[in-house]
Amino acid sequence: MAQGDTVLDSDAGPLVRLGWTLVSIAALAAIWHLAATALQSRVLPGPIAVTSTFLYELKAGALGWHLGATLARVAASFVLAVVIGTAIGLTLGRVRWIDRFFDSWLILFLNLPVLVVIILCYVWFGLTEVAAITAVAINKIPNFAVTMREGTRSLSKDLAEMAEVYRFGRWRTLRHVILPQLAPFFMAAVRSGLALVWKIVLVVELLGRSNGVGYQLNVAFQIFDVSLILAYAIAFILVVQTIEVGILQPLEVRAGRWRR
Amino acid sequence: MAPLNAALKIGIERKAYPAAGRRGPVQVLKDIELSVSVGSFVAITGPSGCGKTTLLNIVAGLDRDFEGSVVFAASEPHLAYVFQTPRLLPWRTVSENVALALPPGDPRLARVQELLVRVGLGEAAGAHPERLSLGMRRRAALARAFILDPDFLLMDEPFVSLDEAAAQDLRALLRKLCSGRPVTVLFVTHNTMEAVALATRVVRLSAAPASIVTDVAVALPEELRTSPDAMAAEHRRIFGSNAWADAPQGAGRDGS
Numbered sequence: 001m002a003q004g005d006t007v008l009d010s011d012a013g014p015l016v017r018l019g020w021t022l023v024s025i026a027a028l029a030a031i032w033h034l035a036a037t038a039l040q041s042r043v044l045p046g047p048i049a050v051t052s053t054f055l056y057e058l059k060a061g062a063l064g065w066h067l068g069a070t071l072a073r074v075a076a077s078f079v080l081a082v083v084i085g086t087a088i089g090l091t092l093g094r095v096r097w098i099d100r101f102f103d104s105w106l107i108l109f110l111n112l113p114v115l116v117v118i119i120l121c122y123v124w125f126g127l128t129e130v131a132a133i134t135a136v137a138i139n140k141i142p143n144f145a146v147t148m149r150e151g152t153r154s155l156s157k158d159l160a161e162m163a164e165v166y167r168f169g170r171w172r173t174l175r176h177v178i179l180p181q182l183a184p185f186f187m188a189a190v191r192s193g194l195a196l197v198w199k200i201v202l203v204v205e206l207l208g209r210s211n212g213v214g215y216q217l218n219v220a221f222q223i224f225d226v227s228l229i230l231a232y233a234i235a236f237i238l239v240v241q242t243i244e245v246g247i248l249q250p251l252e253v254r255a256g257r258w259r260r
Numbered sequence: 261m262a263p264l265n266a267a268l269k270i271g272i273e274r275k276a277y278p279a280a281g282r283r284g285p286v287q288v289l290k291d292i293e294l295s296v297s298v299g300s301f302v303a304i305t306g307p308s309g310c311g312k313t314t315l316l317n318i319v320a321g322l323d324r325d326f327e328g329s330v331v332f333a334a335s336e337p338h339l340a341y342v343f344q345t346p347r348l349l350p351w352r353t354v355s356e357n358v359a360l361a362l363p364p365g366d367p368r369l370a371r372v373q374e375l376l377v378r379v380g381l382g383e384a385a386g387a388h389p390e391r392l393s394l395g396m397r398r399r400a401a402l403a404r405a406f407i408l409d410p411d412f413l414l415m416d417e418p419f420v421s422l423d424e425a426a427a428q429d430l431r432a433l434l435r436k437l438c439s440g441r442p443v444t445v446l447f448v449t450h451n452t453m454e455a456v457a458l459a460t461r462v463v464r465l466s467a468a469p470a471s472i473v474t475d476v477a478v479a480l481p482e483e484l485r486t487s488p489d490a491m492a493a494e495h496r497r498i499f500g501s502n503a504w505a506d507a508p509q510g511a512g513r514d515g516s
Binding site for chain 2: 159162166258
């Protein structure tokens with residue numbers, strides 16, 4: 001079963017795809033290098049300069065410290081958003097009147113600008129860790145709730161009846177009938193959610209924290225250290241991609257094994 | 261017909277679906293009185309959309325919103341339902357699907373594989389349903405029903421959308437699984453010949469709101485169910501003279 005590669009070329013082997021990725025990244029680096037050499041500007045350092053900044057920050061421990069702080073915030077706010085958002089989504093999907101009542105609240109929160117939530121949280125709760133994490137979670141909860149509501153609404157009535165006739169009981173119905181149907185929605189929400197949470201956390205750090213990648217970017221911005229900005233950006237991309245490829249994709253493949 | 265040893269008494273006075281949108285309430289069933297004896301095989305036929313599935317859902321306890329009563333002789337009858345679509349869990353293998361019909365730790369779990377072999381799915385036990393043909397999925401649904409050793413088997417056009425040869429194989433399999441068991445079957449079908457081939461009693465329903473039009477015993481001994489002439493004659497007796505020509509041919513026993 002070589003299926004499950006929902007990613008692009010299912011006809012090409014993994015080595016071929018890896019080769020393409022490497023070639024394309026190398027090409028991008030080459031263009032960057034040429035542009036930096038041609039311009040010779042302080043605000044566009046080349047890949048070699050950025051790599052040495054990256055290594056220096058890594059050795060000094062600053063990179064690890066700030067990345068760690070960001071990761072911890074992402075994890076905390078993400079777990080919060082997943083748990084609360086899923087609970088809300090399941091409730092809205094199951095209970096009609098609650099859904100009707102809270103639908104407009106949901107639309108309001110979905111359209112509330114990210115920055116407004118962050119500023120209000122800092123104003124109301126002070127420049128604290130709790131305010132930062134709450135702000136990120138509040139931004140993500142509505143998206144999670146909406147996706148899980150769709151999942152709950154699309155639950156198969158046919159399978160529910162089957163489970164009732166064959167006396168599955170509550171626990172086995174949940175495990176074998178309901179959760180497998182919600183899994184694709186959950187995974188979709190997790191992936192789009194993580195992509196968003198990463199970005200919001202940086203803004204939160206930039207505005208009101210004294211560590212983390214966002215804070216560090218702000219410092220670099222104030223001293224116009226573009227090399228430092230790019231070094232942190234690359235570190236950030238590496239971590240996000242590692243989580244995507246190392247954790248999320250294998251999970252998705254595993255959950256979709258039964259598909260034809 | 262009022263059998264003395266009724267296993268099931270159905271007395272539905274009225275069943276209606278509530279109004280939806282601009283449409284008013286729709287009455288689907290009216291005065292359905294049926295007394296079903298132990299071990300009988302009752303075929304229920306009628307025009308499509310007349311409420312046959314609703315009737316089965318009421319008997320299964322899935323639909324409790326009706327006026328009347330459904331009374332089983334046994335206090336806790338073992339009931340299995342083979343739906344119009346196989347309704348297997350696509351994320352579980354065939355043998356897991358069958359095993360899930362049993363409570364955890366049930367001794368019959370050890371017989372799942374044996375039953376799968378009997379229904380011709382010995383090789384497919386570890387496969388996921390979406391990789392199987394419709395015929396094989398229908399076999400899996402049969403296995404899931406029979407692993408329970410049901411007292412009652414409800415079947416809702418279980419062999420529909422199969423080609424005639426596959427449907428015939430499955431009918432033979434159903435007969436084999438039923439034989440030697442005191443299982444009482446309610447079998448909904450629009451294929452009148454299938455009804456004659458399998459049933460001991462045929463109940464015809466009218467168009468909605470459905471009520472019983474005729475309720476006839478099939479007077480066909482087992483050995484004559486292989487004979488096309490005897491079946492045609494019986495079909496004519498039950499459904500009238502020209503219905504035979506309309507029905508798809510070959511629903512009889514295939515001699516197994």
